[in-house]
Amino acid sequence: MCLAFATGACATIDGTLPVPVPRAPDRAMPERGWLAGAAEIDITPPPGHAMGGHSIEGVVALGAWTRLYARALYFEDARGVPLVLVVGDLWAVEPGLLDRVAQRLHEHPGLSHLGREHLVIAATHTHHGPGNHGTSRLYSAFAAPEGGHDHDLFEALAARIATAIADAAASRRPARLVRHTVAVPALARNRSIEPFLRNPEASELLSANAGLPGCPGLPADLAPAPGVDPCHAVSPVLEVLHVLEPTPSGAEADAHTIAIAGFFAMHPTAMPNRTELYHADVFGVATARAQALLDARAADDRGPVVALFNGAEGDVSPNWAPQGRVSTVSLGQALGDAIVLALDEPGQEIRGEIEIAFGWRPIAGQRFADAHGEQQRTSRRALSGKAQLGGAEDGRTRYHERGFAEGIARRRPRSNGQGVKRSALPWPASRFTPPPGMAPREVPLAVIRLGSVVLATLPGEHTTILGRRISASISAALPDHPDVLRVGLAEGYLGYLTTPEEYALQHYEGASMLFGEQAGALIEHHLVQLARTGTVERRQAYRYHAGRPRRWRMGPEHVDPARLRLLEELEPRLSGELETGPVAGMPRFYLWDRAPEWPTEDPRARMIPRVRIEAFVHGQGWQPLRIGDVPVDDRSGGLAAMLTHVDGERWRWGVWWLDPGAPLGQPLRFRVETVGGGPECSEVFALGDWFRPQGPGWLEPRACAAGLE
Template identity: 25%
Template sequence: MSGERTVRAGAAVVDVTPPAGATMSGYAARLGPATGVHDPITVRAVCVEDTALVAVDVVGLHEDLCATVARRCPLPDEGVRIHATHTHSGPASVPGRLGGGVDAVWLAKLEDACVEAIAAAARRRVPVQVLAGYGAEVDVARNRRRTDGPVDHSLPVVRLVADDGASVAVVMSYACHPVVLGADNTLLSADYPGVVRRLVEARHPGCVALFLTGCAGDANTGHATSASVTQQASMSRTFAAAEQAGETLAAAVLDARLVAHAGPVRADRTTVDLDIADDPGVDGVDEWRRLAADPGTDPGLTALMRYWLDWSERIAGRGERRWPAPVGVLDWAGVRIVTLPGEPFAQIGLDIRAAVGQRAGPAAVTMVAGYTDGCPGYLPTSTEYAFGGYEVEEAHRYYGLRGPFDPGSAERLVEAATALARS
């Protein structure tokens, strides 16, 4: 979008923390509203030339809201990307998905805040040098589905440095679910990404740290998905544990060896129509009803079964059979930021980075972020369907889809993203 060697960049933060009493989203097992605030819920925007990257501390965003923000902001909408960090300790944010319960008034404020953050970042653009590289791979993420499953430990980092040496922004990405905090937590929080940002900003006063959650659909810090279908507390899922994970990642970000990149700033995007299958387990309705009615069932599981029953009445056998998936690439002076919707599995990020890096050379830096410009559900690789499990067989009910995405959907996104990045 700009062929000049001088790159201009700016950044801004807008606090969108709702008050206590807000409905939280991320766990069907969490029955009550937010009882307070542990750390702020924010909108963070970084503008590089006429592109913008926005990260919001929520579990997901609807594609319609993302498109509206892009149209309303002062930049060309083809260069605007709206990302959800996917914290499971944030306010409900996706109408009709992930438990619903969205406050329409707050959601309108969130939309305005995204526009405001982009506009403020654009106003603050100054000439910068683009420094980028990879932090040391840290052992924070685990494959939550199987011990021998793939994990993406890559930690790409971009630092935008003004002429006076001050950092305007630091952008980083890691592929791990922000679910250190469990369903028992009722304090609003950005989870471990908030810790990473706080520590990076402390090292670079005045900068805006922006964290992108990578392809984390099958990755967390080491617990099974079933561990979230309960309100029972866990010693491994506390604010202290989130602090420890954040400290580990922040140290690697701050020690990353970054090199200067130069070149134009460009943006491109495409849409891939993904087919939606029918639910493979809809014949389990009687068992869902039995569990929901049994007083001995764990309250978290009871809540989940009620979600499944509601889905069976409203959506099963109905709904769209196709979803248009937005795929985008931002090229910041040779640093490629690939954005995908939904919850892609870790292998997707590994495949895209490998394909793009082979062509771009050893100094190339490629970020691959999920949860961007819409969050309709999980995107497993084709080989994962044989293993079954929540992400493949059940999660579409919480997302309000008639069924999971067809096998091969993830590979189609890899193909589209790789073609865009290489071009």
């Protein structure tokens, strides 16, 4: 039985999971090592969706700054065993989405060998992607400022992710895998220093990082512990799996790059929560930059796919100062450069086979022996602590000064597994909120061997030290003691997970751990058991009660008046949110386009116009403008597109060039790939026209002529 939170019916997600049919290796392939392929797909929905991650502090998207993507990597060993790694620019992925993707894959020819256990789908955890696609009632209700489950959004994401996987599998070819490991200091910092220091391993990590550049000079609220550099209280390691085609010489530098899988722990919140545009934050800028730089290196037009996965980022923030677009672009460019530069460092060849351990594991009301052999328990019901409503230490909410601050704990620990947590709600409301069954009570987990590399999925936001404990325990449980890469926000979402030592202080992360002080240790226990047994558990069907149904409210047949009111004074608001300065001083282009069709059966349909800047080059015509090998477009963060007017099926878009940079007299134009179909361009302009107090106004639409006419 499902009763939606508050009022309304309950959206139900159900389906079947086909049993995968193993297939023999393709003997026609000249190499019998790895096969690999990669693909990406645009998952940016139309404007009008509430964005997930900031909960009630979030906003509704009215355009896009950087587009959202799902990037899929397909691997197959010599026996024909497959593995798929996907990362999407989403706040989280929940098990129902993965199950639906697994079911949809069998609609694509030639993919009957892929089962649910072969899929690792993760989120970058951007807080500026759509928020109402969850399949648990808790996160459907509270992940976004407007609660509910949007079935059309859910199905669109599942269809697009499945299409990306199908494209990646279709492009598979002989490949080599090379692992590179580099330190990338001063890009991320620990935002929860006091709980971090309670861990016995804290001093070891601080000592190991002492020789790296730090982040001194931060304000006291961002560096609250004197003598402790927050940039040394994280794992500054960037892991890169380089997927490349074999060459006769065997030299990595001579080979074509198929894809890169990067792993770096960072909570991507360098942008403020009020930004009213979709974007992928630091990870979006980083992947766009790395991909563009690798494109420039390539000898042909087969550009590589760069997929950047998160790690144990629960207490790790980008090292922004201050928070905003300028810091986001700077950090993203530095991380993108690091991904590319890592390929120049010595690497380790990855050989072997794919081995998968996968299963669903209970979280609520469990008794188990922890890593030290001591008996522990988790709570039978979810409970939010005081500090959860007050926000993280570098991201306070409106409730922090109303009594929902960190450090508020019970004097006498509870005996029900919640320890010293003090409920965010007073009694008796705390006894009934959340209602039974609203929070997920079990999660899918996977431990996967990809040759000499082991991947462990983390179903939420694990803190730095908890992530290190999990890796060490899995490594110790395996006979060859391999290094373990943590794939954060993968397979499912349980919110925050901390060590018991961190939990005892009841800061934001500990107060947000739903099932008590030992829930993080239980995840560690389950992953170790999976690693030891190597079992694969399959389910034949799935069913989720996703909460109150919600529909997109900007369709041409009916636009919610509240959505129209959001468009009023949008541009002045965005100039502050994007740190642009006066709107009149920017190159701007406005055009009318057809409203997007939503929902749609076409997984490649464009929901927001694609935009870029072109430069006229004598002898070559109009070419994409590149600054330092990176195109000026809506992937890299150089352009923003926002909805300005709605007139039935006609929508008016504004496109801004945020950081103009080109020779002042060079002929330039905006080029827009419209939702309605064909391209549309602006009149030709030069940057020199814009450097005066008010600028020349805005640019008018023109046909995309081949010359300067």
